Amino acid sequence: VQLVESGGGLVQAGGSLRLSCATSGRTSSTYTMGWFRQAPGKEREFVATINWNGASTYVADSVKGRFTISRDNAQNTMVLQMNSLKPGDTAVYYCAQAGSLRVVRSSVRSDYTYWGQGTQVTVSS
Numbered sequence: 001v002q003l004v005e006s007g008g009g010l011v012q013a014g015g016s017l018r019l020s021c022a023t024s025g026r027t028s029s030t031y032t033m034g035w036f037r038q039a040p041g042k043e044r045e046f047v048a049t050i051n052w053n054g055a056s057t058y059v060a061d062s063v064k065g066r067f068t069i070s071r072d073n074a075q076n077t078m079v080l081q082m083n084s085l086k087p088g089d090t091a092v093y094y095c096a097q098a099g100s101l102r103v104v105r106s107s108v109r110s111d112y113t114y115w116g117q118g119t120q121v122t123v124s125s
Contacts, residue, residue: 001025001114003095008119011085015123019080021095021116029053029073032098032105034112035080037091037121044094046107048080056105063089085123092118 007019021033034049048059048069057069066085071078078095098106099113106112 001028001097003097003114003116005093005095005116005119008093008121010122010124013086013123013125015085016081016083017085017121019082019093019095019119019121021078021080023076023078023097028076028097030101032103032111033071033078034096034098034106035069035078035093036096036109036112037089037093038118039091042091044109046109047093049105049107050078051105058105058107060107082121085121087123087125089121090123091121093121094118 002024004022030052032051035047036044037047038044050057050069050071054071066083068081095116096112097114103111
């Protein structure tokens with residue numbers, strides 16, 4: 001299984017970015033997926049999750065109302081739309097895929113078996 005993120009970059013506070021995650025290697029459309037992020041010196045933290053068909057999503061309180069997660073199973077992609085970005089959103093963002101079909105949606109890092117290499121998001125003040 002391969003996960004490849006794209007769309008990171010440098011943006012001013014209040015701006016927007018759209019992260020994409022392309023998947024390959026198995027029937028990704030049947031598995032829950034998620035986004036996590038890791039800032040320098042901090043633990044990797046949950047950002048958002050989406051179930052296999054996109055009908056159920058959940059985002060962290062810190063990004064609620066600003067970030068939206070979605071997926072297009074026909075294209076084997078997942079998207080994180082990030083609006084009203086803040087300097088505190090600066091981090092490396094990772095997409096992840098659950099290892100088990102029993103994971104419906106999850107904010108638990110250990111529920112995810114496959115990870116991308118990450119994409120840097122930097123928000124300047």
